[in-house]
């Protein structure tokens with residue numbers, strides 16, 4: 003072991019140790035390589051790839067089952083009606099429920115997708131619906147449930163009635179909510195509550211190591227392998243027991259209440275729902291409208307009959323049927339069997355009517371309809387909870403500071419996360435934009451520091467206890483400012499930011515002269531400090547808590563490598579918290595590398611609720627590129643005339659296009675500021691502060707302002723051109739309608755960009771008609787554009803081309819993209835598209851594309 007004195011004297015030692023893999027071990031980490039010499043991230047990706055392949059296989063299998071079902075339906079239509087003169091025995095078989103009608107089938111699928119926790123089954127973010135088309139059709143069934151659905155056997159509709167119990171209160175848009183509609187789910191690894199016979203599978207399962215967790219999301223290969231199948235079913239059951247229902251009921255009011263006894267749930271089997279007499283009532287009601295296949299066990303009491311219907315049974319299946327109470331849903335799933343309708347003599351009917359994709363469309367519509375029904379319930383969704391900060395066991399000095407800042411009541415996300423975080427659990431938290439996530443992670447962070455400080459442990463260097471990572475410099479400053487406000491009455495606890503755009507040496511001086519316990523940093527600069535002998539690694543050795551704000555962004559492409567490296571240098575014995583308003587599935591998977599296995603998932607975006615603030619009016623406008631500048635001007639003028647205290651953000655695709663838009667609007671005498679990554683940090687900070695404080699101002703910006711920035715009372719957000727993805731659209735839009743207030747968002751697309759609307763089809767966007775733009779304004783715009791320096795326009799052209807060329811989903815071949823870029827260049831007044839450097843053209847894959855000019 004290395005003595006602390008030795009470590010202090012030897013400054014570059016951490017790098018030396020790290021290079022030999024010793025630092026990680028000193029900090030509690032294990033080996034950093036995996037079989038084959040790959041690192042853990044590569045290892046993880048390898049397994050992700052395997053899981054994807056498995057998923058593909060399963061989908062294929064499900065497709066086959068679906069087709070089998072369709073054939074069954076066709077045969078059932080063609081089958082002869084039961085003869086009343088038949089013997090009683092044969093007559094009884096005629097009471098066996100008939101196979102589902104296509105409509106019932108669609109309803110069943112929609113039901114399945116609307117189950118709590120089933121968002122993983124068919125998330126709109128997860129890609130084209132054709133995937134969902136391959137879902138194994140049929141009712142909910144412990145066998146055909148995909149793992150994503152396992153977490154919530156709870157019937158959503160039953161829960162909502164309690165969850166919508168909200169009342170209006172307070173000013174400026176905040177409302178109190180009595181009901182809760184957020185969910186807290188635990189990922190607790192193995193449950194002890196399995197029966198001995200089932201344990202044999204569990205042992206196998208655990209032997210496969212870490213990757214099992216991942217399989218929970220993606221391994222659907224169990225249809226092919228009986229043993230795996232049994233294992234998987236067991237896993238499903240186990241996981242379903244871990245759900246902690248946190249949806250609002252009257253008994254939940256005034257405090258968090260989990261269904262803490264997991265075994266209680268177990269008694270219900272996978273479907274606690276069926277044991278509730280009220281729900282049983284619903285069962286019979288539903289069965290009248292054709293959904294009996296989901297909920298009724300009518301016709302399945304006879305063992306013989308079961309066998310008759312099943313074609314894929316095995317012994318284990320029988321065991322599970324006996325375990326279940328009330329309904330046996332499994333047999334229903336086996337209706338893919340042909341049963342008595344398997345009369346091969348019957349002429350087959352063409353399948354095209356069933357397979358032309360109409361079914362998918364109908365499923366989508368049904369799903370949409372139900373979501374809308376749910377949204378109506380959530381309409382009165384509130385941001386504030388009833389709980390006050392002084393009731394939640396945090397330091398009185400923090401409460402005092404919060405009160406001084408005007409925070410008395412907690413927001414729902416704060417209420418939902420605080421107890422989880424104070425318990426020391428890792429958590430993945432999703433809550434809508436502007437709902438107070440920053441305070442939700444800062445409060446436990448401060449508590450962690452207070453606890454660590456009071457533990458009196460001696461450190462040879464001032465320790466950093468909390469590290470907060472976020473994607474932009476302005477956001478880091480904003481979080482640090484909020485933390486400082488909360489620490490107002492805590493003497494001796496400091497916060498520092500480490501962000502790019504400042505001198506590295508200055509950072510070091512600050513760290514030395516003002517030791518701090520909390521660091522808020524952007525990944526690049528933090529990594530510089532860790533890698534460039536900044537000595538920060540040693541300070542981080544005592545780290546207690548890691549927080550990733552905008553976690554999905556930080557774990558996505560641009561940042562991921564840096565974040566991985568940073569995490570590798572942190573002690574493993576820490577609490578990790580991930581926060582964002584959007585958590586796509588792939589991020590959820592990768593998040594498991596940061597989070598412990600038994601982490602909690604807190605989601606305050608009500609199930610079935612839209613991911614955007616309900617009070618923000620969203621619309622889109624389709625207009626050719628050449629009119630975009632004029633249309634923006636027009637929309638701004640119109641908005642200003644309606645909202646005298648306007649505060650507008652205009653998002654552009656890139657920094658240079660932002661600059662161009664800014665210059666143009668300035669030429670048109672608008673009160674406007676610009677903000678993007680090409681501006682010096684001093685300018686960015688000044689503009690950010692100014693915009694935060696002001697009214698009657700337009701901020702033209704790139705995505706540097708898209709996430710986390712809290713500019714109060716923004717009245718309108720305009721997005722010009724497609725955002726990089728759906729998540730970015732949500733975050734940009736989220737700059738308005740914060741804290742439950744009203745807001746408005748307009749997305750402006752060129753006709754060929756309309757495809758992007760598909761990504762947003764579950765959001766309430768309305769099309770607005772083309773504005774009536776007069777010739778006089780057009781001349782003014784052209785005139786102003788002609789005054790802008792052509793070097794700026796050339797840079798904007800290059801940036802435009804680079805941006806759209808980088809979006810893979812764009813579905814355009816390079817030649818037509820270059821043609822569109824040409825149109826853009828004309829719209830900004832360039833005679834011809836400016837040339838590209840050969841190297842750039844090569845890098846962009848555009849070198850030999852017609853229309854691309856290469857610089858000599």
Ligand SMILES: Nc1ncnc2c1ncn2[C@@H]1O[C@H](COP(=O)(O)OP(=O)(O)OP(=O)(O)O)[C@@H](O)[C@H]1O
Pocket residue numbers: 408409410411412413416433434435436437438439440441582583709710711712714736740741
């Ligand atoms: N308990 C509270 N009471 C009153 N105001 C609050 C409370 N919590 C947060 N706020 C205010 O709500 C606003 C939004 O908070 P915050 O910036 O943390 O939202 P967010 O959820 O992190 O948004 P984003 O997803 O955009 O990052 C801020 O102005 C903050 O001061």
